[in-house]
Amino acid sequence: MSSPAPIPVILDTDIGTDIDDTWALAQLLRCPELDLKLILTANGDATYRASVTARFLSVAGRTDIPIGRGANSFPMTGGMNQEPWIKGYDLTQYTGEIVDDGVGRMIRLIEDSPVPVTIIAIAPAGNLAEALARSPGIAARCRLVGMFGSFDVGYSGGLPASAETNVREAPSALRTVLAAPWMDVLITPLDTCNAAVLDGDNYHRIWSATGDPMLRALIENYCLFAPLVRWMHCDFFALRSTVLFDCVAVYLAYAEDFVETETLRFHVTDDSFTVRDETAGEFTARVALRWKNLAAFKDDLTARLLNARQTAPS
Numbered sequence: 317m318s319s320p321a322p323i324p325v326i327l328d329t330d331i332g333t334d335i336d337d338t339w340a341l342a343q344l345l346r347c348p349e350l351d352l353k354l355i356l357t358a359n360g361d362a363t364y365r366a367s368v369t370a371r372f373l374s375v376a377g378r379t380d381i382p383i384g385r386g387a388n389s390f391p392m393t394g395g396m397n398q399e400p401w402i403k404g405y406d407l408t409q410y411t412g413e414i415v416d417d418g419v420g421r422m423i424r425l426i427e428d429s430p431v432p433v434t435i436i437a438i439a440p441a442g443n444l445a446e447a448l449a450r451s452p453g454i455a456a457r458c459r460l461v462g463m464f465g466s467f468d469v470g471y472s473g474g475l476p477a478s479a480e481t482n483v484r485e486a487p488s489a490l491r492t493v494l495a496a497p498w499m500d501v502l503i504t505p506l507d508t509c510n511a512a513v514l515d516g517d518n519y520h521r522i523w524s525a526t527g528d529p530m531l532r533a534l535i536e537n538y539c540l541f542a543p544l545v546r547w548m549h550c551d552f553f554a555l556r557s558t559v560l561f562d563c564v565a566v567y568l569a570y571a572e573d574f575v576e577t578e579t580l581r582f583h584v585t586d587d588s589f590t591v592r593d594e595t596a597g598e599f600t601a602r603v604a605l606r607w608k609n610l611a612a613f614k615d616d617l618t619a620r621l622l623n624a625r626q627t628a629p630s
Contacts, residue, residue, distance in 0.1 A: 322351035330439035333394040340562035349570035358439035376530040384418020387446040437462035438562035440486035455496035465505040465590035479588040494599040501601040509564040515556035518618040575604040
């Protein structure tokens with residue numbers, strides 16, 4: 317039997333601040349189910365984020381993927397925590413394509429695609445809101461998979477819920493995005509993605525994969541990120557990953573077997589919380605609220621990163 321055609325995807329990312337975006341990009345590059353058509357940078361310094369992306373794609377041998385500069389209508393917060401990795405890197409020498417109007421390229425890709433496109437949104441929603449303002453009809457041709465929100469579990473790993481960063485940095489943009497008529501909306505909030513940490517043998521195998529240029533670049537970025545990050549004391553980089561929030565969104569773009577989803581109605585409040593309201597909620601989405609098999613997700617993520625995966629999840 318022939319394999320199904322890969323799903324065309326667009327990655328909307330604020331890579332270069334939290335290291336999990338870089339892990340998610342590495343994961344995506346090793347998902348045969350997904351065909352990455354465009355990487356769109358979001359928030360803050362577009363040249364910095366494009367440079368991190370371009371150098372990583374060069375190391376991975378994937379300069380065929382265009383990099384689009386996003387609308388960047390929101391300021392950069394959290395820092396340029398992978399800047400040492402691109403010190404001396406000249407973006408003008410990148411052999412792939414850098415698109416100045418990344419939002420415009422995203423719109424054209426969606427409009428020209430003969431099949432629905434999946435947008436993997438792992439950044440504040442400014443680019444998507446801008447795209448909808450320019451071309452509202454794209455939502456009906458797309459599936460949206462995103463890392464947004466917090467319902468029962470916060471950053472602490474329990475109650476109360478948190479004002480999750482991708483919501484907090486652009487709540488009005490997220491409201492615009494959630495109000496659009498997408499073919500499907502599936503999100504991983506902190507309730508599930510806050511548990512996505514690789515440790516033990518899984519992490520050791522990736523840390524030790526020195527013969528793999530892409531994984532070596534991933535670990536180099538992590539080691540440089542660790543002393544610069546301001547929101548945590550990252551002294552554990554030789555033992556485990558940080559929380560890989562965005563890797564769960566990449567997983568949900570090709571499978572849902574390891575999570576339990578519910579269709580929720582909810583509000584995005586003025587103070588950036590996602591709050592259930594089953595009778596009058598403004599927005600509806602399928603939400604991955606719980607894990608069925610967290611260990612299997614971690615094993616699958618590890619195998620993909622190591623190019624050791626034999627079969628897709630059933």
